Structure formats: structure tokens, C-alpha cells
Amino acid sequence: DGGITQSPKYLFRKEGQNVTLSCEQNLNHDAMYWYRQDPGQGLRLIYYSQIVNDFQKGDIAEGYSVSREKKESFPLTVTSAQKNPTAFYLCASSSRQRRETQYFGPGTRLLVL
């Protein structure tokens, strides 16, 4: 089945620790996105990538980093510089033919210990 997978479903971070959230898609989509959602809030764009080896900052990129070495993978690292990382993280992708339409993965919930 084609789709977007995110792992892990839950992730715990200790103070000062970097953690990496995985996002993989087998839809052959060119563009991929990372969003953050805080409780009771809408989505905010962290980073996006329209093509392999290229990515752009979104509205709240500080404290996060990404890489796009493969078309199907777009991992997000939450660095220790992100002081309030507790949130729900959603990955999305869109095709070149339908760039305006994003499809989402199941999300990763990050909690700080």
C-alpha cells in the first residue's frame, strides 16, 4: 500500500538531547513537509523540501534541522536548541502534478522528560 509512515509514534526526549523523527513515503512524491501542532492549535510549518538535496525553512524552523538525501525520506531532528519541543509532529508530501495537495502521515508525539 502506498502511503506515508512516521516513526516512532511516541518519542521521549531528555533535556539537552537531540532526537530524530522519521518520515518515509512510497508515493513517489517530490515535495515533503514537516508541521508542528500544539494542543488545541492548528498546524505550523517547520521545513519543507521540493526536491532531493534542497529544503527551505518554514515559519518556525529555529531549533530544528532536516535533510533530504533520498526522495522518499525527510527526517526531522529536534535539537537541544528547541526549548519547548513537546508537540505533535506531522509529515506530509505532495506530488509534482498536484503540488497544492498534501497528504499526511500518522504523526509522532514528542514528549520531554
Place this chain on the structure above:
Amino acid sequence: AQKVTQAQTEISVVEKEDVTLDCVYETRDTTYYLFWYKQPPSGELVFLIRRNSFDEQNEISGRYSWNFQKSTSSFNFTITASQVVDSAVYFCALSVTDSNYQLIWGAGTKLIIKP
């Protein structure tokens, strides 16, 4: 600047009632897309519909229908004969070509369907 407003923070209805979720958008672009997504308690965002700015035809899909009116910059979503499984947070979003198709999100409307 682009903006999406979902004024209804939370709506609660009894099962089998009809319910309409409002969405008002702002953009100066003539080419844009409007979307509705559903977010059930599991968290995953489920794509429901996409509408482009040149197509004002209303759409019906089973118990769901969408009313797009450019004159009032609205893209409202109606659920007919609501069911408990419709309980979720619903997001309206806008995408414009000039912003690299980035989605501008509304704040969401939490819909509670009581049995």
C-alpha cells in the same frame, strides 16, 4: 496576505442532526485552492476535498457537501445526518500558487457528535 478563519471553535450536536462548519478565507490571488481536512482523535490528518478558485460548483460526497462562494470568500462544509464517527477536528486550508503552494491553515473546528 492570506488568511483562513474558522470562527467556530467547537460545535456539539446530537447524532443525526445536520451541521455546517464555516470557513472564510482572504487572498488577493486569483488562482488558489481550498481544502478541508479531518483530524480524528488518532491525530492523522485525512484529506477530504480540494477546490480550485475557478470551480464554484458545489460538491456532494455521500453525507458530506461543500459550498464554495467566491462572492463571500467562503468554503463551508456540511455534514448531513451526522454520526458519532464524524467527531473530529476539521481544518480548512488555503493554498496559493505565488507562495509555493504552502498551505495556510485555519485554527480548526472541533466537532462533537453525541449519541
